[in-house]
Every structure is written in C-alpha cells, then in structure tokens.
Amino acid sequence: MLLLSLAVHAENLTGTVVAVADGDTITVLDAHHEQHKIRLAGIDAPKKAQPFGQRSKESLSALVK
Structure with missing residues (x-):
C-alpha cells in the first residue's frame, strides 16, 4: 500500500x-x-495541440472574461 501526503497551499x-x-x-x-x-x-483540460484544445481554451477565456 502506498500512502501519499500532499501539502496544499492556497x-x-x-x-x-x-x-x-x-x-x-x-x-x-x-x-x-x-x-x-x-x-x-x-x-483535466486538453492542451492546445490536442483535440478540442482550442475549444477548451476558448471556453475558459469566456469564463474569465
């Protein structure tokens, strides 16, 4: 069994x-x-060069506009 502890800072x-x-x-x-x-x-969004990557970028752009 592998246990992993991650520190999260926000x-x-x-x-x-x-x-x-x-x-x-x-x-x-x-x-x-x-x-x-x-x-x-x-x-888990696709990168620009991946399929639907440009559409993913456009969607996030619309959300933060």
Whole structure:
C-alpha cells in the first residue's frame, strides 16, 4: 500500500486575467504589476495541440472574461 501526503497551499489573489494559456492555465496581473501563472486544480483540460484544445481554451477565456 502506498500512502501519499500532499501539502496544499492556497491564498487569495486579486488581479486581472491577462492571458489564457489553455483550458486550465491563466496568467493574472496583480496590483504590483507582477504576473502569476495559475493552474486551475481539478480540471483535466486538453492542451492546445490536442483535440478540442482550442475549444477548451476558448471556453475558459469566456469564463474569465
């Protein structure tokens, strides 16, 4: 039996979404003009080069708009 413990760290981040990389990754610009690459947990979205990857990116773009 294999047991795995993962530490999860979450914090609030306020800013503007400036880019959508694919269906589960965005870039946020904060008040200090720092960019943060955010990978959304619990989403198994296709990458851009995979089938439906562009549609997945478009869907996330519409959600964060």
